[in-house]
Amino acid sequence: MKLLLTSAGVKNATIERTLVELLGKPIEESSALFVPTASWGHHNFAGVYRTISGRSPMRMIQLGWKSLGVLELTALPTLARDAWVPAVEETDALLVGGGDAVYLAHHARACGLAELVPSLANVWVGLSAGSMVLTPRIGADFMTWQPPDGADETLGVVGFSIFPHVDHPDLPENTMAEAERWAATLGNPAYAIDDDTAITVVDGAVGVVSEGNWRLFAG
Amino acid sequence: MKLLLTSAGLKNPSIERALVELTGKPVADTDALYIPTALYGHPNAGPRQAWRCLSGEETRAPLAHVGWKSVGVLELTALPSLPEDTLLPLVRSADVLLAEGGDAAYLAHHMRLSGLAELLPALDAVWVGLSAGSLVMTPRIGSDFVHWKSPEGDRTLGVVDFSIFPHVDHPDLPNNTMAAAERWAAEIGGPAYAVDDETAIRVVDGAVDVVSEGAWTLFNA
16 A cells, blocks of 8 residues: 555645655546544544535545545444445545544554555555554544553554644644654654645655655654 | 434425424524434445535435535444543534435444434434435334344334335336335335325424425325
8 A cells, every 4th residue: 555644635736746646647537535534533523524525624535536435434344344345445545534543543443444454555645643543653642532442552554653733823732842752752753744744655665745844753 | 303204305495494394493594413324334325425425416315415504424333432422412512413315224223322312302403314314213114125234124213103115206216116115015014104205204292294295105004
């Protein structure tokens, strides 16, 4: 699976160009499934409606995809695997929305999507928690939903953590200095990225695409 | 709880007027919670149809996009993994609960599991069902409408004492004829309405009446 881990979606031309490269074809010829599940963990019930109606300020679904569907992870354990696994395998992109990363990780494991991820050939486009869910851990600062084991562990598909939305005007605590303190608690490498930055992972090779500001902390 | 059980949503002015009477306010002043859950359980629905309904691309069966003041999404399958005190304030904040179509047995299963089924009698909100979102309130749906294998078989919630056969004579559903509905009603045994997409059944304090600009039949009365 190829990863495009964003803070706020496909925010600028550089990130959009990178998405097209990863897809290997224009967005207009690509199919996508949107995963809203992380929103529930933050009790953001109105946000999902706004996003799917195309009214979110964050660009991810409104890029002109050939087709779109909803992949609701919490519904999957009560469905037959052949009712959803083929749809996941056939889609060109999974668009994984923000919210609570630990809640999302819990349901990605519970439904079987987590174990499917390494064998998928498509592109995972993460937004905020939809990116953080693939990291080894998110750090205590980003914990809201309490998982059964209380841990901040996410799926560990990549070896680094992510601090999103650095210097966002609406999030005064998301400063680079705060990210540095956060990174020191993790014990693994970590990127702090602003909303104009994304991290790509292709065959294990990590790259950063940015029209903004980012830092890598060694951990 | 007041119910407006439609086949295809707020399809015509008579059905919309019935809703406004039930809520006591215009649609533009009405806060809605939309329940997409049934969509995921039906082989003809799934991810693509869920997108169409939530995004407003689906115009044949209007429900989520008719000009509500606000719309939140109540995903029943997510509730068991959220704190127990999540559901009650959420449904109390809504004037209407919009139950989308799909698989009625799957929806019934998750209404029981999430605790919503148990809360229904205490709610002031109006339940607006569409197809499976209406069927879920009936005692049983009949074997013709069983797709998802429920531990409860074709038994749904039984909030009302009649069954419903929706989409009669729908051009895209050649099996949904009034003759098929009559055979289905014979299996059901109890009272059963067959309704087309221009018809809705209203239930207030146990009193049932039909709102229609189309065709409907009551069997086993």
